[in-house]
Amino acid sequence: MEKCQKQIWVDNIFEKLTLEQKVGQLMVFGFAGPVITPHIIEMIKTYHVGGFRIAQKFHGGYDSKEGAHPSLFKEPDSKSYDRPGTFKAKRVACTPQEYATTLNTLRDLAMEHNDGVPLHFTFDQEGEGADFLFGQRLFPFPMGLAATKEPEMAYKVALSLGKQARALGANMIHSPVLDVNTNPLNPEIGPRAYSDKTDTVIAYAKESIRGFNEMHIISTGKHFPGRGDSVQDAHFGLPVIDLSKAELMEKHIRPYRELIKAGLPAIMAAFTAYPSLDPSHDPAATSRAIITGLLREELGFKGVITTDNISMHGLLDRYEVGEAVVRSLLAGCDLILCRNETPVNKYIIGCVIEAVKTGRYSMDMLDASVMRILKMRYDMGLADNGGKVNASEAGLPFYDEEIMAVAREAAEKSVTVLRDKGGLLPVSKDKKVLLIEQTHHFHSFINNMYVHPGVLWEEMLKHSDHVSVVVVKEKVSKACIERIKGRLKHEKYDLIVTTSYYNYRTHANMMEVMDLLCHQEAPVIVVSNTPYEKFGVPKHVNTAIVSFCPSGRENIKAIADVIYGSISANHGLELEKH
Template sequence: MEERQRGQSRRNPKSRRRQRGPAAGWLVLLLVAAAAAAVSVFFLRHLKVQEEERAKTRDSSEAVVTEYFPGDDRNEAAKDSAASEENLEGKMPMTVEEALQEMTLREKVLQLFMVTPEALTGVDEVYAAGAKTEESIREYPVGGIVYFKQNLRSPDQVKDMLTRTQKYFRDNTGIEAFLAVDEEGGQVSRISGREEFGIASFPDMSEIGASGEPQKAYEVGDKIGTYLADLGFNMDFAPVADVLTNPENTVVARRSFGTDGAVTAAFSNEVVKGLQAHGISAVLKHFPGHGGTTADSHDGYAATERTLEELMAEDFVPFLEGGRAGARFIMSGHIAAPAVTGDNTPASMSPKMITEILRGTLGYDGIIITDALNMGAVTSSYSSADAAVRALQAGNDMLLMPEKFQEAYQGVLTAVENGTLSEERINQSVERILKVKFH
């Protein structure tokens, strides 16, 4: 049998070769598959290494950005600035009446406050808006935020910060905030004259007034309004409407348009027109007029000795005419007028000066905002809570920069709850505020 098999093998060599062919093919396929698997493993390992390197790069980038967004969440800060422009339409109520009906007492009281971003967030220095800003706005949706030089570093930085901030207000409250700055031009400027912004300085307003050409004042307002609107602001603490009636005054000497009430009114009104043509709400300051004082209310007690008749003839004229011209705000100063009120109460705390004269005699029905409540003329005599309540009782609508924001806010809320202030009184101010915001 073996012999037969060997014989058959010798007789069929082609058959043997045919049997080897398929085996060799399978071997080749196995070798190819093994090679492919090895390549795949190598490729996957290479991808994993690349991903790990990218992750390290992302972590490093976020760590750097965090330093730029003090107090803010790392991931929030790392978002591309383009994301801050999304969903800006918000949910603004259709009417002032609808908004008032929907708002809680707490929300209405918070609308009365304008604070710094530092006071709102508790961060030492704010120059960006991220998770901490959003969280603070959600907890304390104030009526507005005022920014100073340390908050403003470059055009792109300011645009991103203000865009994000306004978006947080829209998303959380449906109501925009006043985003303000002190940009008078000349002596008081937070933006112009700084190399980072590439905007030339303006002459002092005393020089503009001395030109005798009100058109120059309009050009100042127009230029300032243009770049403030571009940056994202909607409010400017300008112009100075103080008449320089005291030659010894150094507080507003360079900031005032002059010594004549009618001339000052003409020039300050042109600034108002220029600003508001770009959607920037103007603020006439500082009623009843800082031009008649010698002391600076930033430091402590400041007073004008002028009588009501003298004030009506000169100092009040720019505020009267400015109100008629459509200025959306008037700032009340911490300036005592004892010849008018009979005591040393600052005008900002005086019902006679604010409600009786500014509202009644001069007929102003726009928003009245106090000068900064952290100034010496206030803090030397009043607590933050007391100052806030007294200012509202006097007839002011908005409270600027209380020394202690939380204390002032709680003081007003408590005053309404215990009947010292009526909710109707709060509603009157909130209505004026919303009319401008919904304008």
């Protein structure tokens, strides 16, 4: 009966769609809210966009061109767009209630102007690395969940994330990460993966999907067919993974095979080349051999396939943006993810419409994708009132006792003593300590009492009055180094504690500080968000603690508690030796 109702709803929507509306359903564009701009209104009313990738940043104009590919700034119709200027994205303080109201408003707009076709909202959440949404508790990276050695922890965290997301009005998550991080030099996956072991990835990802499914959040396995063996960041160039098909199938594609059997509803295609799967060196998302031949036909996947963000150089260094989008659809992708809020949105829609009209992209392929997308939206619950939520309750999950308990448990069970060769742990409360605290990007972005710059210092002071601090930028400047040197020159300390956080988006790290501290007399404890030598914990560090989420009060408290011995921690990580 339910299946029949689903098909009736899908058919009723589908039969009303024009060509332009069908093409709009393929698009998931950026909405860096909470301010509704004329551009976003135009995307809904005129271009019939079916989905938005939401985040807690406001651009106030076009995306900054810094680091962006030139082809993303086409202006096919610049006179029709009021361009206020180019600004870097900034946070606009906003309550969960206000943000949910904003999303409800966009849903009303879509239902009114698009013949009742509902919008869906997608977000990215992998623990620490995410598009932070308003009023959410933060949880460890997937590798931190695996460090607990309790697969059910992945389920409980996914359930908690899902409750928070549903309250705001989000419907789809670009998670879980199914990459198997077999290369310790991988600059963009690392602890975003559950493990460097295939069986561990499968076990924890299954539990994550179970939690998301219970909250009617569509989970998206990524990045097919696997980016764990790469040494190149696809945001900045096209990685080539030159493994045999047999090795790819056994280590990197097997999680997809198993998760498809378990009901994985959506998959994200990588902008990475796999010569053994497609000798053309095309990025996977644009390869029909990989998307249709392998994923659809060989693995039997019937759900929705999305591209990764088409802003990435891994795609655009190979193809012009309009051509890249059409090739992705011809390969078999259903959804195009474009996080930009620029005229490129209009341009790529025009390219797809033209491809249909010329017969290059067949109406049959377009219709099949639209049907899959509409079925997915039904599973999201969008047939009920377009997916609107009770905005007055959007902030309640942050104070939900079960979610708070899961956040504490995940933090305490995931924090790991990577090594303590010098026997520095636990630290005596009478030790004179200098804390060098790196400002993680979420500290300054959220900047409230849940997490802010200097939050580890605050938590350490709850244990000891003998802690001094030097707060430095995430990308350590010369001025930061000089401040550290000045403090060490003029004062003597029994112990130095330094954070060493690696940002997988900007590649910011603390290696210069690590080199400086090598030459200090006082022993050093390093606190990192990654266990990998190149990015967070060099070999010469004798004592290291890994917190897989250095954001959020629960996680920072767990670090301080381990330092001073209030709680015990995991010891070591079961990572392969390379």
